[in-house]
Amino acid sequence: MASRAGWRGRWAEFRDSRFSAATALVFIFAAAAALFAGSYTFAMANPTPHSLPLAVVGTNEKAKLIDEMERVAGTAFQLHEYSYEQALQAVDEQRVFGIVDLRGNGVRLDVVGAAGASVAQLLAEVGPQAGATYRVPVAVTDLRPLQRGDPRGLALFYVSVAATLVGFLGAIQLNMHASALSPVERIAFTAGYALLGGFAIVAVVDWLLGAIRFPFVEVWGILALTMFTSGMVFTMFNVLLGRWAMVPTWGLLVLLGNPSSGGVVSWPLLPSALGLIGSWLPPGASVNATHTAVYFGGHQHAQPFLVLTAWALVSGVVFWIWRDRHPGRNNSAERN
Secondary structure: OHHHHHHHHHHHHHHOOOHHHHHHHHHHHHHHHHHHHHHHHHHHOOOOOOOOEEEEEOOOHHHHHHHHHHHHHOOOOEEEEOOHHHHHHHHHOOOOOEEEEOOOOOEEEEEOHHHOHHHHHHHHHHHHHHHHHHOOOEEEEEOOOOOOOOOOOOHHHHHHHHHHHHHHHHHHHHHHHOOOOOHHHHHHHHHHHHHHHHHHHHHHHHHHOOOOOOOHHHHHHHHHHHHHHHHHHHHHHHHHHHHHOHHHHHHHHHHHOOOOOOOOOOHHHOOHHHHHHHHHOHHHHHHHHHHHHHHOOOOOOOHHHHHHHHHHHHHHHHHHHOHHHOHHHHHHHHHO
């Protein structure tokens, strides 16, 4: 009994010491490193197509070529019969990832690099293979090639990652170095660094480096909204969990959000669970909106903006309701 009491006493002493939180962080960061590597590896190690939507123009005996493409790709396509003009419209609206034109002597396979480099590469490989099996020539054309500074389609992903990471890191720094801010002031300064940060990203990537030509106002707005949303997500968790707010923020926005965003591997090639949730998380919404703004101008969707706005509003409401629990607020009250 005395030994058990001794262990309890030592545990209580350790728990109340300065080493308690530091030890917890050692294990948390080790787990975060493993999960960070694992989440990306899981998403990218074996991209497999799942119900890839394609437009089909014309139907004749060459339609069996599509069956062979499905066999080679290892999946069943979602086939939509259109006229060629309708198919081009579906491409612009990102409802299909390619066009199989069966009219004429050969087959024309239109891929869409801007809709997903990994998907375009897959189609460009399986189309000619299937054509060789049936001795039908397959001409591959990229309808929307990626920009010269974005050859693999990753630049927009990293741009969105930058906005996401700096968004919640900025909120962390406000919490550490500007703890006396009132709730309204905290939200205002979060919006301030989001606006300036979004502008800075566009200025460096487009104007300074010339890597990607952005529609300036639209992309600035998307990145600013992304940064603000990420900052408010951390601020929400901060009033709910205090000093441990980084754990769910990192889990939601980095471990889960970035691999499922479709920025590295297109959603049709992601594991089905990630592909399903990706567009409903802030990183996926940001990638989606930025990608459409750059490559499919005039065909922007409302969903990514609604997703980002919903996360920002919910986070802001939770923060406002429990604002008196904000650690910085408590420290300010103690000083006063």
